[in-house]
Amino acid sequence: MIVEDSLVVRQLLTHIISRDPRFTVAAAVASAEEALEEIGRVKPDVISMDIRLPGIDGLEATRRIMTEHPTPIVVIADAVEDASLRISMNALRAGALSVVEKPVGVASAAYERIADTITTQLFIMSAVPVIRRRNFGAAPTVAPPPPPKAGAAFQGAAFVALAASTGGPPALAKVLEALPAGFDAAVFVVQHMGASFMDGFAGWLDGLSPLPVSVAEDAAIAEAGRVYVAAGDRHLRIEAGGRMRLTTGAPIASQRPSANELFSSLAEVAGPRTLGVLLTGMGEDGAQGLLDLRKAGGYTLAEHQSSAIVYGMPAAAVRLRAAREVLPLDGIGTRIAQLVERRKRS
Structure with missing residues (x-):
């Protein structure tokens, strides 16, 4: 189902989706x-949702659909409008799975790229079960450690690295909201999302987190008590002393920024002083980097299946024994604060 108030954009989306043999436009x-009137009749597998609608907006529509007719929702947003992006991010918290850029006219050089992103996201999200087990009380698990490097032992976290993909924005917001003011570590975030959304995404997190959030800048030194979001379409690597580097190296497993790049760079320069956390997401990005970090003496966490919207990236980490602890989302922020406090006490 396509939900879009602009006739031109609605027709464009219908054209983009109809030409893909994997889809039939139900409405x-x-x-x-x-x-809301049609959904019970057509029973779509996935919904393309405009966020700026007359009457009930896309955020409220998402809330009602997820309550009354749980269905995978992909938000189609104008990336350059701050108000639209804030509503889009809140729609993700309300249950939407992904946000992608609105299509542009067929004469635009970006048309095919955006069209491909839209159909890819719709296809992937159509397979995500939105009636999920949300047992946040699930018992945490602890994995046996892989062989560590000689002399590597966790010393308490001076750096915290968080990574997520599908379902990541609301998960990251929940983790950051749980961190206390005066938090004594620098926090780095990799979120798989279109490059045009990253500034607005960082601004949205900044409005929710007790810690200031900004997009990482090349060559800047990370400061404790601040959150740095990897820039759109750039890998974020950390050098000695917490210096941040943004690179245009080749995508890793189709991802740039890559969680593997962030985790592995910290393993090289600050392994025993780093806490790595892998949250919900499609695919396997971050699992190998988290293993590198654990072997280097870092403390590693992965989100438990009971709370992950998509148990892909955390599952890959668990298979590799890269995660020292596997925790439901509700417990991750508190655990991060404890592990940072450990360094202050030592």
Whole structure:
């Protein structure tokens, strides 16, 4: 189902989706009210949701759909409008799975790239079960350690690295909201998301976190008590002394920024003083880097299956024994604060 109030954009989305043999357009409607009326009849596998709608907006529509007819939702947003992006991020917290850029006219050089992103995201998200086990009380698990490097032992976290993909924005918001003011570590974030959304995403997190959040800048020195989000379409690597480097190296497993790059760079320069956390996400990015970090003496966490929207990246880490602890999302922020406090006491 396509939900889009602009006739031009609605027709463009219908064209983009209809030409892909994996899809049939079940309905194309101009308002949330129509979508709520039609959803029970057409029973779509996935919904393309405009966020700025007349009447009920896309955020409220997402909340109602996830309550009444749980269905995978991909938000289609204008990346350059701050207000639109804030609503989009809040729609992710309400249950939408992904946010992608609105299509542009067929004459634009970016048309095919954006069209491909839209259909890829819709296809992937159509397979995500949105009626999930959300047993946040699940018991944490502890994995047996892989052989560490000689002399590597965790010393308490001066650096915290968080990585996520599908379902990541609300998960990252929940973790950061749990960190106390006066938090004595620098925090780095890799989130798989379109490059045009990253500034707005960092601004959205900044409005929710007790710690200031900004996009990482090349050559800047990371400061304790601040959160740095990897820039769009750039790998984020950390050098000695907490110096941040943004690189245009080749995508790793189709991802740039890559969680593997962030984790592995910290393993090289600050392994025993680093805490790595791998949250919900499609694919396996971050698992190998988390293993590198654990072998270097870092403390590593992965999100438990009971709370992960997509148990892909954390599952890969568990298979590799890269995660020292596997915790439900509700417990991760508190555990991070404990491990940072350990360094202050030592």
